[in-house]
Amino acid sequence: MADQADISRHSHPLSGIVICCTSVPAEFRTALAKKAVDMGARHVLDLTSDVTHLICADLATPKYKYVARMRADVRVMEVEWVDAMYDLWINGEDINPTDFNEKYKFPTFHGLAISLTGIQELRERKKIEDNVRLHGASYHPDLTKSVSHLVAAIASGREYEFARNNSISIVTVEWLYDSLERGMALDESFYDRELPREMIGVGAKPSATVPSGEKVEVSEKRKIRKRAEDMLGSGSQQIWSDIMGQAANPKPKKRDEWGDDPGDDVIMLDYPPQRPQKRGPVEATGGKARGIMSAVTFYIHGFKDKHEKTVRSVLSSHDATVVSKFEDLESYRESSRLIIIVSHTISKPDCPEFPGAKVVTEWWLETCLYESRFVEPSEHFTNTPFEEFPLTGLWGMDICLTCFTGIKLLHYQNLITLLGGSFHDVLGNERTLLISNRPATGDKLQFALRYDIPVVSDDWLEACVKERRVVAFTDYLIQGQGLANRAHGMT
Structure with missing residues (x-):
């Protein structure tokens, strides 16, 4: 006789799955959500930390971009994913959601139109062409205004100038291969041809997962939504309308990684x-x-x-x-x-x-x-503009923030990356440094003290910018002076 767990699994095959939608029209989303809930899933409007699957119809949305950059734990699926399972389930068949993962995975370059320039090797061009088509995009040997992305090996030439003048995204070859590795189209601003070579792709993908028991999740409420990360290009990535909206009403609705208004998936105005x-x-x-x-x-x-x-x-x-x-x-x-x-x-x-x-x-x-x-x-x-970046001493530093909110949180995240460090939302015991606002409180602080991770004020970050080098932690430690043994003098 089947035990209760087996019965529950057969009757509610999506039990434990939390779905969220992006770019799905409201009338379709309602029907889709009902089917998923009937099969045991939970449907949420906001991209909260417990979401396991993002159902997507278009990759040019803030939810998609956030998952691509920050949420390696979320699967991105086609709209047909729920329908395919539901049709079998309603007819009495037992289904396993994992059997549908690959077939209904949202294509990496879904709907994009891609062209190349500056890549002379025919074998390489053919390889790119095949990958582009295999993963949901159309390939265009000739650059026209209908092209969405120009993969450019060099920052010059007629095609390059045409793309610049017609608002076509220009990316390096690394964008293509990093996106294929990630399984999602990554934020183009991290692969801008005009970025310094050593900055290409830095911060575009999620960090390696921190083992359970060695991490403290970010719990600060966000006053600036993560979708504010895609506006001004070259690493700046802000959406003005969101910033203005949050300024008027700075308290988020709930504790989550990123709250979205129902059905609101505008990526750029x-x-x-x-x-x-x-x-x-x-x-x-x-x-x-x-x-x-x-x-x-x-x-x-x-x-x-x-x-x-x-x-x-x-x-x-x-x-x-x-x-x-x-x-x-x-x-x-x-x-x-x-x-x-x-x-x-x-x-x-x-x-x-x-x-x-x-x-x-x-x-x-x-x-x-x-x-x-x-x-x-x-x-x-x-x-104001910074004198020099990146700073050599910041390479290899894994940095977290705590007790910051609003625009300062967003700017410090981007500044750490600009200066050459690696920003992490999650604090694990292998992190190099925790930068804290005052007063320094919370789980992250206690975790840092427990694992002997230096905790400094943001004055340290300002000092590094002004000195154009990584300064010693010692003068900026804000708690746990016993950490001084790790406050090594960097020059």
């Missing part, structure tokens, strides 16, 4: 929507509140065309004046504050200079939007 400002200068006539950038004239430098358009739109939506030519700043020297905004991937020595103008990065602008005010560039070291 042509331009961010305006929202009312809490306060701002008032015009003398009419009493209309003016935007937080109304007294500032900007020059934008160092962004790709589509990203420059986004920055320009954001600035304009907050009543800034934006000039198209560097020399046009001269006309506003007496009447306006001048700011040059550059990509955070441009080092300070490479930034243009203009008398009286402050130079900031898009991280400064994100902070202004998050706080709904004009932030003085001098208020935080992440607002």
